[in-house]
Amino acid sequence: MKLLLDIGNSRIKWACAEGGRLVGAAAAAVLPHGGAVLEELLASWAVLQAPSGGVLGVSVAAPRIAREIDDWVERHWACHLQWLTTPRAGGGIQIAYPQPAALGADRWAAMVAARHRGCLPACVVDCGTAVTLDAVDGAGRHLGGVIVPGLGAMRRSLTERAHQLPAVGDGCIEALATDTPTGIRSGTLLGLAALIDGLVDRLAERSGLPLQPLLTGGDAALLLPWLTRRYEHAPNLTLEGLAVLAEEGI
């Protein structure tokens, strides 16, 4: 049993893995960041047995979070803990960046999972704090990709910059909105969906490949009904990729 960690800028996702697969129905527990919450996460691990196969993780958040986890694991489990950085080639994926380590390891792991699912050539769309799109050809060559603000970042930037625009929560989506919160909620969600559809087309056109779009990340389920292309929804693609890397070797 291995413990897998996917630490993003908004949430920490974790799962156990055995034989290359995520174990348990609640494969990914999610927690917003913050000192108290990290403490809560670590307290919830205290009831787990030390993972015999150690801990394997990716983190794209502030280094202090990984450091706190390092300390906790060392104090409680004394097991092997490894944070992955993106290699030039690994998990059946060859990275397009001239400096591969500059590509978020969460993006690499998600591409590994797309390959393992037999979805190549693919466009991996991760809808988190940032939305990333990565094109991978049929042989596992990463061709490149793009980064745009995620739904929360879009909404917050409006609220922070425009005096009369409120923060918005969940609610109805209506393109012909007749109040401000509905206008912001709908404009950002429908706009992000159109942006994702448009970028998937653009990456497919640019690569000259019929890319299969895969959708993952915290906002994937919210966006899915508004997307027009046929997406494969894979809620925990980065954790899935980590499970594959843990099994196949890195």
Ligand SMILES: Nc1ncnc2c1ncn2[C@@H]1O[C@H](COP(=O)(O)OP(=O)(O)OP(=O)(O)O)[C@@H](O)[C@H]1O
């Ligand atoms: N329970 C939740 N807590 C916080 N955010 C949630 C929750 N459920 C869905 N979300 C949405 O998920 C988004 C974060 O998605 P995700 O966890 O995939 O991002 P992340 O991996 O932390 O970010 P990144 O990797 O881009 O830094 C938030 O912006 C929010 O809109």
Ligand SMILES: CC(C)(CO)[C@@H](O)C(=O)NCCC(=O)O
């Ligand atoms: C883009 C995010 C924030 C998505 O989680 C992460 O993968 C990251 O910080 N990447 C580093 C920059 C890059 O991938 O080009």
Ligand SMILES: [K+]
């Ligand atoms: K992520």
